[in-house]
Amino acid sequence: RKEVEQDPGPFNVPEGATVAFNCTYSNSASQSFFWYRQDCRKEPKLLMSVYSSGNEDGRFTAQLNRASQYISLLIRDSKLSDSATYLCVVNSNSGYALNFGKGTSLLVTP
Amino acid sequence: DTGVSQDPRHKITKRGQNVTFRCDPISEHNRLYWYRQTLGQGPEFLTYFQNEAQLEKSRLLSDRFSAERPKGSFSTLEIQRTEQGDSAMYLCASEDKTNTEAFFGQGTRLTVV
Numbered sequence: 001r002k003e004v005e006q007d008p009g010p011f012n013v014p015e016g017a018t019v020a021f022n023c024t025y026s027n028s029a030s031q032s033f034f035w036y037r038q039d040c041r042k043e044p045k046l047l048m049s050v051y052s053s054g055n056e057d058g059r060f061t062a063q064l065n066r067a068s069q070y071i072s073l074l075i076r077d078s079k080l081s082d083s084a085t086y087l088c089v090v091n092s093n094s095g096y097a098l099n100f101g102k103g104t105s106l107l108v109t110p
Numbered sequence: 111d112t113g114v115s116q117d118p119r120h121k122i123t124k125r126g127q128n129v130t131f132r133c134d135p136i137s138e139h140n141r142l143y144w145y146r147q148t149l150g151q152g153p154e155f156l157t158y159f160q161n162e163a164q165l166e167k168s169r170l171l172s173d174r175f176s177a178e179r180p181k182g183s184f185s186t187l188e189i190q191r192t193e194q195g196d197s198a199m200y201l202c203a204s205e206d207k208t209n210t211e212a213f214f215g216q217g218t219r220l221t222v223v
Binding site: 032087098099 | 145166168
């Protein structure tokens with residue numbers, strides 16, 4: 001079993017839609033959780049960290065459920081510019097490495 | 111440019127040749143990572159340095175791969191006797207002590223022919 005698993009996608013949604021991505025992780029001792037965004041042929045960039053209490057940044061809301069080892073990302077009022085791959089990231093057993101999911105592709109259409 | 115810098119951006123090599131990539135992290139970032147990414151996959155962890163010490167290596171890092179960070183600043187990743195399966199994007203990332211965000215370079219795209 002992979003350490004981080006994500007919805008396979010792709011997600012094709014119209015502008016203005018709300019879309020949610022899910023992610024599960026296998027290491028119950030994980031302490032750090034993130035969502036990264038990766039545009040086509042570009043490097044990953046941090047979108048937001050995920051905190052136990054849940055956190056929001058504008059149109060983006062991240063939730064963490066430690067009991068279920070589940071992380072989610074909600075994007076409200078989707079924009080064309082949100083089209084990208086969203087990577088769920090969890091720190092490893094050692095605490096050093098960041099383990100990435102395969103990513104979920106989002107395409108927002110006019 | 112004060113971001114993570116990687117060189118070269120692209121490398122085409124013949125199978126069996128050795129290649130070396132360089133990563134210059136953000137100044138004063140003591141943590142440095144190497145990742146490999148293939149099409150349709152997320153980045154896969156290869157190795158981690160804290161200052162000059164290599165503290166973790168993935169099982170993906172076979173004996174043909176070696177990484178160094180001799181003075182705790184820039185790092186090199188060498189692949190010996192390249193194979194077609196080594197074709198990938200090699201990403202370097204650096205992070206400061208607060209461990210809040212890893213910044214990635216633009217990567218080195220390796221093609222083994």
